[in-house]
Every structure is written in structure tokens, then in C-alpha cells.
Amino acid sequence: MISSLRRKFILIAMASLIGTMAVLCTAIGISNHFITANRVDKAISILHQNGGTFLPPGTHFDPSDFNFQITPETPFETRYFIVELTAQQEIRSVVLDHIAALDRQTVVDTISQIVNTGAKRGYVDHYRFGVFPDEAGGSTVIVLDCFLQLQAANNTLRITVIIFLACVLTVFALLLVLSKRAIRPFVDNLERQRQFVTDASHELKTPLAILSADMGLLEDTYGEDKWLESAKSQITRLDRLIKNLVELARTEETIKEDTVELFSISEIAQASADAFQPLAEADGKTLTSEFPDEISLKGVQGNFFRLFSILLDNAVKYCDPAGNIHLSVSVRGRNIYISASNPCAGVDTAQLSRYFDRFYRADTSRARSTGGYGIGLSTAKAIVTRHKGRISNYYADGVITFTAVIPQMG
Template sequence: MLRLKLRQCGGLATGLKVRESRTEGSRLIKRLQRKFVMITALSVAIVMIVLLAGINAANMIQTEQDSDTILHMLSDNDGRFPDNNKDSMKVKTGNPQQDNPQQDNPQQDSPQQGDAWQKNGSRPGALASPEAKFRTRYFSVYIKNDGTCDINTDSIAAVSRDGARQMADSVLKGGRTEGYNGNYRFKVTVKDDGKLIVFLDCDESLRTMRNFALLSVIIGVVCLALVTVLVMIFSRRAIKPVAQSIEKQKRFITDAGHEIKTPLAIISANAEVIEMMNGETEWTKSICNQVERLNVLVKGMLELSRMDEMSEKPEFVNVNLSETVRSSTDSFMAMMQKKNITCSTDIADNVRVMGDSGRLAELVSLLIDNAIKYCTDGGSMSVKLWINGRKAVFSVYNSYDGELPDDVNKLFDRFYRTDESRSRSTGGYGIGLSVAQAVVQLHKGRISAEKKDGGACFTVTLVRA
């Protein structure tokens, strides 16, 4: 009957574990899905911004080039279009020789036309149509050295002669030779007997360019929204295998840790019984030491696994970090004296942070314990706590005669040790600093390591309460 009840209790506990594991797996998938969607959306947004910016920049440059081509041509022809379409206004007779007397000799265009194209290169796209002369809105102001002014507003209706003169005076006062004056692009050309200022109405091209830019932004936003929705729909299916693999790994560590505890307890109890019956020997002492070391390792692994699986932020309280650091430092004084370590402390009073008091005490103890383990015999240590603006800064330094890695942040990797042989002479497994880093991350803080004065210094920065 008792066995049946124990089995039922065991089955119930197993069922609760499976249900809890499934809940954690679902939360993990959601967290990974959110990160995946955010990274994908951000990447697509950056690509689209660069692409749309490039397209609109190219469109703007092309528009300005077309405008400048017309302005150069007008400036070279005293503010007027070259008369290059006379033949198109003739009545066709049907005789090729009479209709196109210059067909056999295309170089015999009007002098103004040939000169214009020769100066501006091949006929540009903006002037390729014979209608360009009639659809281009422009005016010019020729201010001569003798004070007279020749104003041509025949090709524009929106600007009067007085308005043209005022715009020309404004451009000359500005000192620029080309640019925009409102919706008009201008060019100043110095002639032998004065200055010619040509204005080109770019209102239509600028409006088209702005509309194109607005339309491209709208299309880009819509495309980004569609991509984000599609990624959200399909990301769960893509991430699920990865999340399940991570969840199985965490479950294995947790289950293995709990399963290892039982044989360790049995081994420790058996060793104690042997000592009671036959007295303490070298072998029983070694068994007890190794069991204790394994217990520390299992505890650290379970602690890391528990913190990784923590889906919700624990309830934080106002913690007096000054008292936590002082009490933890005092508790390690005996270990320091055993290794003849000189420890200096500089702990500011009443430094408070919002956090988990137990986790913060564990953080302080881990860093001090790590410093003692790796500090040279007869070396020095320092424990400091001070305020830096809205931050509370805690640091632990220890002298060290070994070789530190070039990238000291590797010290926070799980099971990393500075000696490649992974010597256990210090009693550690290279997992304490990983736990410390996890505690700091839980409190939204920052932990760093640096080489300093022939040793290592670990610094923790937390937000003050």
C-alpha cells in the first residue's frame, strides 16, 4: 500500500514536471520568436531604407542634371532656346531633297544648334523631344555693365518683368552662381559685357520628385509591415526545433543534477559510516572531499539552469548593498588569514539598490570567494563599493601571478579556467563567475573584468534605488 502511494506521488510529481517543462518551452519559443521577428524586421528595414534612399537620391541627381543641362544650353545661347526646329514647321512636299535639304549633310544644322550641342555633348534626354522648347518654363535677366537690363519673360507667365529683376538682384546679392530660388533653379554666367542670370521653373519636376519620394516611403512601410506579418506567421515553425533542443538541454541539466544528488548523498553517508567503524583514513577523506566538490558543481549547474529558465523577473526590494558587502567580506576573513592575504576595504555607507537580497549576497560572495581562490599566497586584495551618479559600483581586486587571457571576458564562460590543464587545486570548476554574470544580468546591471596592477579586477555596476 505504501509503495503504491509512493508511486502515485512520484507519478504526480513527474506529471507536474512535464507540465511545467512544457510551459517553459512555450515561453522560450515565444521569447525566441520575438527576438527573431525583431532582428528580421530591423534587417529588412535597414535594407529598405538604404535602397529607397539610393533610388530617391539617384532620382534627385538625375532631375538636377536635366535641369542643369537646360540651364547650360540657355546660358550658352543668351537665355534662349536655339532655333533648331525650323524645318519641322515647313510644309511637306513629298520630295525628299526639298523636304530634307540637309539630310545628306547633317552637320549643316543651324550654327546655334550645332554650337549648343557641341558644348553640351550629345543631345540629352531632357532635350531629345522637339517639344522641349515649348514645355520648358524659363526666363532670363541680362544685367550689362553699363547698367541696362535685358529681361526675357516670353516663356513664362507666372513671373513679371519686375519680379524677374527682383529675383535676379536677390541671386546676385547671395553670391551663388547656381542653385535654387524657391522652385526656380538658376545659373549665373559672366559675359564680356555683363552677367546673365537664367531661371528655370522646376515646380513640376520637384513636385514629381516629392511625390515619388512619398510614394516610395509608403510602399516601403507597407512592404515592411507585410514582411513582419509573414515572419511572425512562419517564425514559430522555424524556431520550434531550436527551442525544443535548448529546452531538452536545460531539462537534461536539471534532471541530471537532481539525479546525481541522490548517489552523492549515499556515497557521503557510506564514507561517514566507514569512518565511524574504522576511523578516518586517507581514502575516506578523499571520498568526502570529492563528494563535496561534486555537490558544489551540481549546485552551480542547477543555479545556472534555474536562472536561465526564469521567465519572470523576481520581486525586487530595496537592499542595503553596503551591509551586504561588509557582512560577506567579514565572513571570508578567516580564509584570507589562512592564505596571509592582505585585504583593504573601501565601502561607502548606505548604498541601496533594488534587487533580490539573496541573489546579491550570492553575487558578492562569489566574487570575493573567487578572488581568494586565485590570489597569490601572501598577496593583496581590495573590496570597494562607491556611488557614481545614478549607479552603484562594486569591485573586487586580487593579485595573481598566473597568466590571464587576452580577452578577460572569457573568464565568464562556463567551465573556463585560466590553466588549460583545468587543475582543481583551487577547488573551483570555473562556474562561479558564470553564476555571478547571470545574477548581474538578472538585475539589469553590467559586470566586467580587467587586468590591473599585476592582477585581476572584477567590477559590477547596478542601478541605485
Template sequence: MVKKLRKKFVVTAMLSLLLILVIMIGVINIINVRHIVSEADNLLTMLADNDGYFPNLRKNMIFDPNNPDTLVSPDIPAGDATSDGSTTDVAASEASNDITAPHPGDPNNPFQFDRLNNNRDAEMPYQTRYFWVKLDSSGNITEVNFGHIAAVSEEIASEYAINVANEGKQRGYYHTYRYIVSTKNDGSKLIIFADQSAAILNALTLLLQSVLVGLCALIAMFILVYIFSSQAVAPVVESLEKQKRFITDAGHELKTPLAVISANVDVLEIESGKSEWTTSIKNQVARMNGLVKNLLTLSRMDEERMHVVFSDFDMSKTIKDTAVSFEALATSKGKKYQMDIEDGIHITGDKNAINQLASLLLDNAMKYSSESGSIHVLLNKGSKYITFEVSNTCDAIPSGNLDRLFDRFYRADSSRARETGGYGIGLSVARAIATSHGGSIEALRDGDKIIRFVVTLPKQLPKNIQKQNK
């Protein structure tokens, strides 16, 4: 019980932490991706508003008289050589006119936002890899500019532009390029592509790093939670231990007076004969004995030290003997009683526990089946599992999750339980027995008036159960 409680605590804590980490990593990376897209869109919008050029490079430029399709600086004609024989970079000469003086501050401190923003704005024209294509209103290419990127040729730029124009979207991604389609008043289009390879790679790197950090944090937290889990569940374990000790002690203490009462009633019947009073006393003693037995069974199973003897036995005969013992009672109450038990089914398990399991389910069916209703007992086998089922008609099947029926002291109809003498622990014991054999039990609805309790048991005892009982 302590191991199970500790395991549940660790699993719950780790699942909660995992959920928090997934949300945090997801939010961080989503914000990063949205920022990348926003930055790219702002850049493309600025280029589109300036006919494909950066503002500080576009102003004061004129068309080359010798080449009307080329923009040049009016101060230094395109292609003119400088004094050292090299050609002048028009973009550099124009951009240098707009670079402001360095910001004051500590030169050894790189984390100054004003300086960072100023440098970024100044260097953006040289760091941005982009190209653009112009199309007329008929969709024909009129101009291609790929001088700001090395990975794209004129043919590739034209192909990308035609494909994007045919898609009909205004913004989006095409391969690793973010694009914008700017439509002019005359129907012509300017399609600008900005290379996002570095940004996408950075986003993937951040995702990988955040996942690795999350995994390391998860492993570290697992170690800490596992170490301190015993202390965390200690108060609950202590309370459960006291509860189990009380049930065990009370059960054993009740056995003696119940035995004395039963013996005294027998003596009274010998001396004075049977009467309704002695019969009532014996019935109540039998009920109390059954309650004490079930409580002790649950207590021993909780402590995982229930004395069970596993062996191979004929389950068909055991179930049939138990079912036959209830047949007369069902007939006396006017209930239809049907047995469909396959012969020759053997199982490795505790014969007494399986007998108790069958008795509990049949007793439950007798108590809660409708008047003049029917009870059906079924036993068959598959390739690996054995199915034992007890079904009965009832006036009203409890709504909601039927798994609650296996909770201790749960009774769907308290007034009916008082009439039938139920305490709400029989099905809990049945589940404990099925679990101790490596099996399961579930309650199922079959229409509105039939409830089925299906027990599934393995033919061979699982290895973990075998180890626990060695």
C-alpha cells in the same frame, strides 16, 4: 527563454528588413533627384549654347527693324494680326515647322517611347518656365528676358542674377530655380534660371509615397514574421529544452552519489581518522557540489521559473557576513583584504540569491587575484540604486571586451582555471542573479592591473519583476 529567443528573432528580422527598405528608398530617391538635376542641367546647357533660346525657335529669326532688341520671324512680323484679328505667336509658328508627323503604332497605347520622346521634344519650349539675364564684363545688367515665366518680374530677375553672380558658382539652385552661369570670351555673362518647382514637388511626392509604401511593407512583414517566428525558432527551442532537461536531470542524479561519497568519507574519518586522501575526496566532492548547484541555478533561471522569495532585508549585513567569511582565507594567502561597506542599506530582493552573488564574486577575486595582491569590497547606495563592487589586482587583465567573462564556460586563462578549479560559470550565475533583481553587472578595467566587477541593483524591485514572481 522561448519568449526572449522569439523576440530576438523578430527584432533581428525587422531590423534587417528596415535596413533593406531604407537603402532601397534612399537609392530610388537619390537616383530620381540626380535625374532631375541632370535634366535641368542639360536644358540649361542647351539654352546657354543658343544664347538663351531653344534651337528650333532661334533659327531663321531676325531682329525687328523697329525694335533692334527683339527677335521676330521674317515671314510674319512681330505684332502682325492674322485674319481673325489675333496676333501670331512667333514661337508657335517657328516650332510648328519642325514638328514631324505622328509615329505609326497603336493609337490606344500611350507607352510608346519614340512617340513620347518626340512629343516631349516638341512641347519642351512651351512647358519650360525660365528667364535669363545678361551682364557685361563689369557686372552691369544689359538685358533681361522674363517672357517665358509668370512668377518673376524684371526686378526680381535682376536681383536673382546679381546675387548668383556674386556667389561665383557656375551651377546651383537659387530658391526653386536651377541656374547656370555662362561666361563669354569678352567677360560678359549669361545667367539662365529654369523653374524646378514642379520637379521638386514631384521628388517630394515620390519620397513621401516611397516612405509610406515602406512603412506599410514593414508593418505587413512584422505581422508575418511575428506569426511565423514560433515555427522558425522551434528547432532551436527544442534543442535548448533538451539541453536544460539534461542539465537538470544530471544535476539531480549527481546529488545522490555525491551525498553517498561524502557520507562514506565521514565514516572513514571516524573509523580511521583524517588523512590526505579523505581530505582530497571531500574537497573534490565540495567542488562537484558547487558545480551542480551553479548548473541547476542557471537552468532554473533560463526556464524563468527559479524559486525566489523577495522581501525587504538588510543588504549591508548580508554582504558583510559573506565578506567576513572570506577574510581569513585572504589573510592566509597573503592578500590585502579591505571592506568598505555602508551600514543600514536595505533592499527588496532574495536574500539567499544576494548572498550567493557576493560569494561568487569574492570567490572569483580569491582565485584570480595576483599573489600578495589586494581585494576590495565596496557597498554604497545612491538615490535610486545600490552599488556593490568587488575589485582585485591581477597579473594580466583579458584583452578585448570584458563582457565575455560572463559567458558560460568562458575562461580567459584555461591553465590558470585548472589550477584554481574554476569552471567558467560563476560569473554567468552572478549576472543571472543581478538580472533577476532588475539590475546589471559589468566588468571594468582600472588601469593595467586592477579589474572591477560592479553590480547595480534598484532599491525597489521593478514592477515587471514583481509581476513575474506573483
């Protein structure tokens, strides 16, 4: 349980970190891309409004209107070409004065790709383009070489990803080292709780034994009496409750290597079904079972005798009159599935998840009449969790089913 708690703590912390970092890195990447594209679009707009040139500062044109700073070097560091198209999308003129790496054929191919996109703005390879219709029905296409801008954006993205991975690995390493210290208060509290239950049970056993002996002496002296019978019944009930609490505390402990053995869970299932068959028949109910002849499992054998006993006892107690109880064991992949189902009218599906809580009883009056304490299913969950499995329940068509999934360890 402690290992499981530590894993969950690390998983939650890492999921929170990765989620936050992913949002941050995505925001940085999108913002950087948007800023790059926006600045290039501003440059394209300036070129279009000024006839294909950047006007120097101090003229009638104010560059600040475009949020684009023009310097004396801007015309020389900006690589672009301009193409005028007719209404039939044919090339009318090409201006290549501001770019040296392209020949006319490459320009024709690039313009053809731009026309095929049908977009007013966008990218073709590392070129950003803007299409501006004219009054004659044609259009002017201004294309900027954005290789350096895109390279800078990609480098920023790479650095962001590297920092992201470095942060994740660093935090993961720190969590592996510090997670034990982080959950230590909870572990200490849990251990104190278990120790308290164990110590209290031992302390209560002696007075209960004395009370039971005294009741026997009083019965021998004064004969049978309803008050004595009531007191003896309550002593027996309290003794059973203490034993159940001790059992629950023990099943929540980590499995020790010397208690693990390989055993046949099929034999345990068969023995449990045989043991509860007369009890079910005495209540006017039927018990059927289904499981392969040989399924082996590595774990604490005694725990699984108790698990089957809890599931079948619960099914017999709360099965509808003349109902059929079904027990099954199967193997799927590397997991063993243990299921117990029985018809049970009036189940509140909203409360199903609480069935495994300590001392929870869906029907208090019915539970008291059958002698339940609300600890059995808690113990079943502790046993399954102890073996790295999970247990769940569901209700459909008037039938409630409890299913435990146990991995076949080593």
C-alpha cells in the same frame, strides 16, 4: 532570458530592415534629385547653344546628343527667362517672353541672388540656373522655373517615406506575432538542456551518496588510506560540481512573481563582507567595503547572497599576496552598481570577455589549486541577467574589477 532573446531578435531584424530601407530610400531620393537636376541642366544647355530657343526635331541640331527629348510642346511647357550681364555683373538685357509670373524687379532680385552664390549651376528657391561666360567678359544667365519638377520629386520622396514607414510598422507587427515561433526551437533546446542538467544531477546524487557511504565503511574497516582519501575528495568535488550546475540552470530561469521581494542589498553586502573578512585575513589579504547604509532592491534575495559570495570568493582566491580586495555598492540614477576589485598580476586582457563563459579558467593550474570549476562567474552573469542587468570586467594598473549593474525594478 527568453524575453531578452526575443527582444534581441526583434531588434536585430528591425535594425536590418530599417538600415536596408533607409539606404534604398536615400538612393531613390538622391537618384531622383540627380535625374531631375540633370534633365533641367540639359534643357538649359540646349537653350544656351541655340540662342535661347528650343529647335524643333528635324533641324541640324540633334536633341539626342543631350539626352533630352524635345517635342512640339516643349517650348510652351518650359518656363524660363534669360539675362545677359556685363563684365561688371550689371544687367544688360532681360528676356521674359517665356515666363509670365515674374516682373522685372523680381528678375533683378533673383539674378542678384544668383550672382552672390558665385556658382555656375544651382538652385535659387525653385529656379534652376546656369551661368555661361561670353567672350566680352560678361555672362549669360538662363533660369528655368522648376516648381513642377521639384514638386514631383518631393511627392516621390513623400511617397517613399510613407512606404518606408508602412513597411517598418508592418514588419514590426509581424515580428511581434511571429518572433515567439522563430525562437521556439532555441527555447525548447534550452529547456531540454536545463531539464537534462536537473535530471542528471538527481540521478547522480544517489550513486554519489552510496559511494560516499561505502568509502566511510571501507575507512572504518581498513583505517585511513591515501587512496580512500583521494576517492572521497573526488566524490566531494563531483558533488559540489553537480550542485553548481544545478544552481546555474536555476538562475538562468525566468524570475517568478512569487519569488520577488523588496530587500536591503546593503545588508546583504555587509553580511557578505563580514563572512569573507576572516577568509581574506587568513590568506594575508585585506578586505575593505564601501556602500550606503540603505539601498533597497526588488528581486530574488537569495540570488544576491550568491552573487556577492561569487564575487568575493573569486576576489579572495585570485588576489595577489598581501593585496587589498575592495567591495562597493552605489546608486546612480535608477541603477545599482556592485563592484569587486583586487590586484591580480599576469591577466591576459584579450581573454577578459571569456571569464563569464562556462568552465573557462584563465589559469588552469591556479584554478585547480583553489578548487575552481569555471562556473562561478557564469552563475554571477546568469543572476545579473535574470534581473535585467549586465556584468562586465576590466583590467587596469594591475587591478581587475568586476562590475554588475542592476536596474531597480518597479
